[in-house]
Amino acid sequence: MKKTLIVSYTPRFGSRTKQLLDCFLQEAQGKTEITHVDLVEETPDLLLQENLNVMLKRNFTNEVLSGEETAVLAKNDEMLQQYKAADFIVLVHSMHNFSLPAPVKAWFDAVLQPNQTFNLTEKGYEGLCEGTKAAVLMTTGGDFNLDVVKDMNFATGLTTTCFGITGIPSQHISAYGMNMYLDRIDEILTESKKEVVELVNEWYN
Template sequence: MTTRALLVTSSILGDNGQSNALATHFQQQAAARDGVAVTHRDVVANALPHLAIEELGAWQTPADERTTEQQALAAHSDELLAELRANDVLVLAVPMYNLGIPSQLKAWFDRVLRAGETFRYTENGPQGLIEGKRAIILAARGGQYAGTEFDSQTPHLKTMLGLMGISDVEVVFAEGLNMGDAHRDAALKEAFQAIDQLVEAL
C-alpha cells in the first residue's frame, strides 16, 4: 500500500532556503523508500494571489450557475482541494517571516479552508470534514522561538489544520539557524534525523 504525501514549500529563498533544505531531505528519504509517493507544490514558484471577494463569490455560486470568469476563479481552490484530498499526509515546509507564516502559504490555506468543503459550521462550532489525514510541519527559524510567546506560527498552523479536521500533527523544528555555523549545523542535523524517523514510520 502506498502512502501519498503532499509536500507544500513556501520559502522565497529557493535553493538557499533552510525550510527548503528540510523539504529536500524529506523528499530524498521518501524516494529511498518503497511505498511512499510525494507530490510537491511550491506556493512561491506557483504563487496564488491574495484572496479577493470575486473568488469568494465564485465559491458561493452553484457550479452550474458560474460565469466563465467564476469558473476560472473557483478552479484555483478546487485544484488545491482535490490535491489535498488525494494525499494521506500533508507536509508543510515553513520558514518564519516576521514571526508568522509566508503570505504565499496563507494564500494556500485561504483556498483549502472552505466552509462546506473542508469544514462546516454547526450549533456546537466548526467541524472539520477532512478525515484520516495527518500533518508534518518542518519549521525553519533563524532564532529560537519554540515554546515561547514569540512562536505564534505553530499554534496558528495547528489551529488551521485542526479546523479542517487534521489534529494528528508532528512538528520538526530547526531553530537558531542564524546563530552561527556550529549552531546551524547541529540544528539541521537534529532536524534531519527527526525527518528520517518520520519518513520511516510512513
C-alpha cells in the same frame, strides 16, 4: 500506494528549510506517491475582489456559478482537491514576522473552504478530512524555546489550528535559531533531519 502532498515555500538561494524538504524527499522516495506544490512557482490566488466574491457566492450563499465564475476559482480549487485527496501532507516553510510567509497563508486560504474541508457547527469546527496526517517542517531565525520569546511564535499555533479544523492532526519539526546560533546551524539542522527520518519511518514503514 498512499498519497503525500508536499507544499513548500523555500525561495531563498541556499535555503536551510529546503534541506529539511530534501531530506524528506530522499527518505520518502518510493514509499509514497508524491505531489509536490512549490508555492514559489505556483502561488495561490490572493482573495481579492473578484475571486473572494465568487467564492462567497458559491460557498456561503450556495448560488450556482457560471462557467466563467468557476474558472476564476480554478487555481485555488485545484489546491483544495489536492488537499482532500492526500493521505499525508507535509508543509515546509520558514517563519516570516512571527507567522506564516504570505504564500503559505494564501495556501491555507485556498484549502480551508466550508463544506469541503470543514464545517462550522454549534459544537465547533467539524473536520471533513479525518484520517489524513500532516507534518510541518519549519526553520526560524530566533529560538522560540526561550521563555522570553516563546509566546511570539504564531506560526506553529496557526498551522496546528488550520490543519486541526479540517480534522487533521499535525506534527511539527522546527529548527529554531538559524540567525542566532551561527556556529550551531549544522548541528540544529542535523537534529531536525533525524526527526524527519523518524517521521518517514513512522508514516510509511
